Amino acid sequence: MRPFARLLQAAVTGMLVVMAGHAAAAAPTVSVSHDQLPFWPSAEPDGVQAAEAELADGITGTVLWSRESDTPVPIASITKVMTALVVIEAGDLDRTVGVPEGIVAYDREYGASTADLVPGETLTARQLLYAMLLPSGCDAAYALAEEYGPGQAGFIAKMNDTARRLGMAGTHFSDPSGLPDPTDYSTYSTASDLVKLGMRAMSQPVFRDIVGSQNYHLAAGPGNREHDWWTTNRLLHEYPGSVGIKTGSTDAAGTCLLFETVRAGLPLIGVVLHSSPDSGAVAAADAEHMLNWVYDPILNVLPDKRTGGQAPA
Numbered sequence: 001m002r003p004f005a006r007l008l009q010a011a012v013t014g015m016l017v018v019m020a021g022h023a024a025a026a027a028p029t030v031s032v033s034h035d036q037l038p039f040w041p042s043a044e045p046d047g048v049q050a051a052e053a054e055l056a057d058g059i060t061g062t063v064l065w066s067r068e069s070d071t072p073v074p075i076a077s078i079t080k081v082m083t084a085l086v087v088i089e090a091g092d093l094d095r096t097v098g099v100p101e102g103i104v105a106y107d108r109e110y111g112a113s114t115a116d117l118v119p120g121e122t123l124t125a126r127q128l129l130y131a132m133l134l135p136s137g138c139d140a141a142y143a144l145a146e147e148y149g150p151g152q153a154g155f156i157a158k159m160n161d162t163a164r165r166l167g168m169a170g171t172h173f174s175d176p177s178g179l180p181d182p183t184d185y186s187t188y189s190t191a192s193d194l195v196k197l198g199m200r201a202m203s204q205p206v207f208r209d210i211v212g213s214q215n216y217h218l219a220a221g222p223g224n225r226e227h228d229w230w231t232t233n234r235l236l237h238e239y240p241g242s243v244g245i246k247t248g249s250t251d252a253a254g255t256c257l258l259f260e261t262v263r264a265g266l267p268l269i270g271v272v273l274h275s276s277p278d279s280g281a282v283a284a285a286d287a288e289h290m291l292n293w294v295y296d297p298i299l300n301v302l303p304d305k306r307t308g309g310q311a312p313a
Contacts, residue, residue, distance in 0.1 A: 045293035048286045050272035051254075054191040055290045058260055058267025061199055064294060069191040072170045073273055076248030077113070077136045078194060078258050079178030079187055084129055084210075085201045086158050087144050093126040093206065096223070097147045103139040110179045112138035115229055122223035126206070130216040132177075133207075133246060134229040141177035152176065166200055168193035178248060194271045198245050198258050202269070211244030212236070234284045235259055239291065245269075247280060255283040263295050 044065055045055075052073055054066040063069070087093070099121040107114050115137025117123075123131070125147065131140035142152075149155035159173040170190035178187055189197075201207045210216075214236050220226040235242040241263035248256035254274035261268055270290055276282035 045289045047289045048272070049282055050275040050286045052191045052273040053271065053286065053290065054195050055268060055270035055294070056195050056199075058199070058202075058262070058269040061195065061269075063192075063195075064268075065290065066191060070170060072172075072188040072190050074180075074187065074250060074253035075178060075189045075194065075273065076250040076253035076256050077138075077178040078189075078246050078248040078256055078271070079173060079175065080132050080136065080141055081194075081197055081201050081246050081258060082159050082162065082173060083141050083144060083155075083176045084133055084207055085197070085204070086155065086162055087125060087129065087148050088201075088204050088206050089162070090148055093129070094124050095147075096122050097125050097128055097143055098122050099139070099143050100146050102146070103142050106142050106179075107139055110138075112177065112179055113232075114139045116227060117143065118225065121225060123218070127218055127224075129206070129210055130213070130218075130229055131227065133210050134213065134216055134231045136232050136247065137229075138177040138179060145176040163193070163197075166193075166196055168196055171197075178250065178253075180250065180252060191271050191273055194258055194273075195269055198260060198269050198271065202244060202260055208244065211246060232280070233257070233259070234280060235261070235287060238284065239288055247283070249278070249280065251277075254278070255280050257283040257287050259287045259291075261291055261295075264299060266295075266298065268294060 052068040052071055054069040055064045056062060057064060099117045099119055101119045103117060103119060113136045115131035115135050117131065117137065117139040125144065128140045128144050131137045132144065145152050145155035155176055156173055163171045163173065168189065171193045172186055172188055174186040213231065215228065215230045218224065218227040232247045239261060241261040243260050243262055245258045245260055255276045255278065256273045258271045268291055270287065272283050272286040275286045
């Protein structure tokens with residue numbers, strides 16, 4: 001059975017269970033025969049501009065569609081997904097972390113995105129994960145690497161060790177935030193590897209909760225200023241069922257997006273790399289084209305017998 005056929009079969013089964021459960025005592029169980037499922041998607045999703053991309057079943061990792069998915073390329077701030085995974089797997093997320101002086105030169109050299117942290121503030125590692133993953137704070141990534149390495153070199157070694165453990169053969173990290181290394185510019189990955197990374201990270205409840213948040217407010221405290229962080233992932237605002245994950249943008253990488261959605265009980269995970277030189281909207285649109293390629297036909301297969309509308313999204 002082709003991957004899409006397996007996916008369709010699972011999706012329809014899931015929708016039948018949901019619909020039958022809702023209708024339990026009021027209506028007979030809905031049944032579907034093969035002749036009610038006459039469609040297949042087009043050969044590939046239309047309109048995807050990304051140079052490299054992949055879309056997979058979020059349960060099994062089965063690839064549904066890809067483009068140049070084994071080509072190593074810069075990945076910008078999607079790197080922070082690996083940084084977060086290393087920190088979360090190390091644990092002790094309630095430890096207090098001091099924001100180091102080094103963030104000043106680090107951020108200024110590249111004009112990096114920040115969480116507006118200042119040296120001397122103290123936050124928990126958990127709070128710094130929000131600061132890193134929502135507004136894409138390079139300052140937060142630097143602070144976490146200093147604490148959990150300890151030091152940048154030690155932390156980067158842990159990132160690369162984790163990549164090897166996950167079978168990410170086309171990946172190498174030289175920085176915890178995705179900024180180019182000033183000597184070798186050697187942070188890169190592949191679309192296929194990033195889907196693996198996304199699946200592993202999203203299996204962590206802490207990570208999943210953070211990247212599924214649209215914003216996080218940190219009140220001023222004895223060791224920190226007030227902060228209000230908002231996600232850079234526009235799919236969380238605009239696409240039904242979006243649950244994460246992370247944007248990225250640099251001159252070398254263009255605009256990128258690692259994403260996961262769940263609709264009709266069906267999780268999909270994917271990534272687009274270098275969708276545009278500088279437009280996050282194009283990366284989000286690429287992701288939507290890929291997701292709709294799968295979801296639209298599935299959600300139109302079974303009308304909701306109670307309302308006459310589509311099956312629940």
